[in-house]
Structures are given as structure tokens and as C-alpha cells.
Amino acid sequence: xxxxxxxxxxxxxxxxxxxxxxxxxxxxxxxxxxxxxxxxxxxxxxxxxxxxxxxxxxxxxxxxxxxxxxxxxxxxxxxxxxxxxxxxxxxxxxxxxxxxxxxxxxxxxxxxx
Amino acid sequence: xxxxxxxxxxxxxxxxxxxxxxxxxxxxxxxxxxxxxxxxxxxxxxxxxxxxxxxxxxxxxxxxxxxxxxxxxxxxxxxxxxxxxxxxxxxxxxxxxxxxxxxxxx
Numbered sequence: 481x482x483x484x485x486x487x488x489x490x491x492x493x494x495x496x497x498x499x500x501x502x503x504x505x506x507x508x509x510x511x512x513x514x515x516x517x518x519x520x521x522x523x524x525x526x527x528x529x530x531x532x533x534x535x536x537x538x539x540x541x542x543x544x545x546x547x548x549x550x551x552x553x554x555x556x557x558x559x560x561x562x563x564x565x566x567x568x569x570x571x572x573x574x575x576x577x578x579x580x581x582x583x584x585x586x587x588x589x590x591x592x593x
Numbered sequence: 594x595x596x597x598x599x600x601x602x603x604x605x606x607x608x609x610x611x612x613x614x615x616x617x618x619x620x621x622x623x624x625x626x627x628x629x630x631x632x633x634x635x636x637x638x639x640x641x642x643x644x645x646x647x648x649x650x651x652x653x654x655x656x657x658x659x660x661x662x663x664x665x666x667x668x669x670x671x672x673x674x675x676x677x678x679x680x681x682x683x684x685x686x687x688x689x690x691x692x693x694x695x696x697x698x699x
Contacts, residue, residue: 496689501659508655515651519608523640526612527632541644548652560658590615591629 497562505560509549510571516545517575518582525586538579542572601650607643611636663690 520541524534546568550557557564615632622629631637 496663497661498659498663499661502661504656505658505661508658511655512651516648519604519644519647519651522608522612523644526608526615527637527640528615528629541648544648545651548648552652553658559660559662561661586612590612591619 501560502562506570510574512549513542513545513571513575514578516541517579521579521582521584522586524579524583525588526590528587528591529583530587534583538576542575597650597653600646601654604643604646604650607639607646611639611643614639 517538520538524537527537529537550568553560611632614636618633618636619629632640
């Protein structure tokens with residue numbers, strides 16, 4: 481079990497955390513968000529969203545994903561991650577590019593060709 | 594994990610079916626020379642159900658979260674009785690939590 485000292489100023493932060501598991505958890509979040517960005521993009525393309533509405537749809541899907549991830553972590557990020565930001569915000573900007581790509585694909589296939 | 598995959602594939606099929614329906618719908622609109630304002634109601638329902646299923650699959654299929662706390666039950670380090678010749682005690686491991694009374698979990 482590889483561990484690593486992580487010191488912090490807050491008193492409730494554990495001094496040693498299992499970084500193997502932390503990395504595995506972060507990978508899991510990344511896979512979830514990427515998959516959901518792609519699915520969201522395909523659905524936005526089929527539905528015919530153009531312009532701003534599509535981006536609003538993306539953030540709605542990401543909001544639902546954040547809620548789902550928080551539920552998967554049993555609403556206690558401290559036992560699975562080193563900060564809430566990882567659960568709620570990590571990967572949203574990266575997924576945006578995949579979303580736009582598949583949104584354009586699906587829109588072209590369904591509405592133009 | 595198998596169930597998550599199946600749910601995800603069902604969600605994917607629903608979305609693909611919705612795509613086909615929308616393409617057909619657009620073809621009909623072209624014949625009748627009307628504008629496309631949005632997919633028909635049943636396609637919208639299909640898309641939302643597909644989204645819901647894929648949301649569930651996207652969260653359930655990647656590996657479940659593992660605890661990062663050193664004191665949790667899943668991260669136990671059990672020390673077994675060993676030869677004293679190789680037991681060195683003055684090392685950095687002394688900051689790791691360890692309970693010499695822990696037994697192996699069978």
C-alpha cells in the first residue's frame with residue numbers, strides 16, 4: 481500500500497492518505513464525466529439544439545453528473561477525496577470539448593445529411 | 594458491473610432509435626415543406642429515458658470509490674508474526690497506523 485505524507489493547515493485533514501485509491505477514484509470520476517459528456521453531446525445533436533441552448537444543456541447534464549458522483553461517494557467526500565472540488569468541478573471543462581464534438585457530429589448526421 | 598453495461602447499452606439503443614425517428618420525421622417535414630421546430634413528443638421522451646439510463650450506467654460502471662483514509666476497515670495492514678532477525682523498528686513506517694492485535698480477515 482503506497483502512502484504519502486500530506487500535511488495541511490486545516491486541523492481536520494488526515495495527515496496520511498492512500499494515494500493509490502485517490503488516483504483510482506479520480507480516474508473513475510474522469511471516465512464517468514467523459515462518457516456523460518459524449519452521451520449529452522449526441523442527445524443535444526439529435527434534439528436539434530443550436531447555440532446557447534446546447535451549452536445550457538451541457539451544464540445541466542454536468543450538474544446531474546455531479547449530483548450522481550456525490551451520491552456515489554455517499555455524500556462524504558472526505559473519505560474518498562481530498563477536497564469537494566474534485567467531486568463537483570473536476571473534468572467539466574475537459575468534457576466540454578467532447579460534448580461539442582459529438583453535438584456537432586450528431587446534429588450533422590440527423591439534421592443535415 | 595454487468596448490469597451497468599446492459600443498462601448503458603439499452604440507453605444507447607434508445608438514443609440511436611430516437612436518432613432514426615428524428616431523421617424520418619425530418620424527411621416527412623421536407624415532403625410537407627414545414628419548418629423543424631423540435632422532435633416529436635415520443636422522441637423527446639425516448640431521449641430523456643435514454644439520458645437517464647446512460648446517466649445511471651455512466652456512474653455505476655466505472656470502479657466504485659475506494660476509501661483513502663488509513664484507518665478505514667478496507668485499508669488494514671495486518672502484521673503477521675515473523676522472524677525477529679528481520680524486524681527493524683527504527684524506520685519511517687512508525688507514522689503509519691498499525692495495530693499489532695489485528696488478525697487476518699478470512
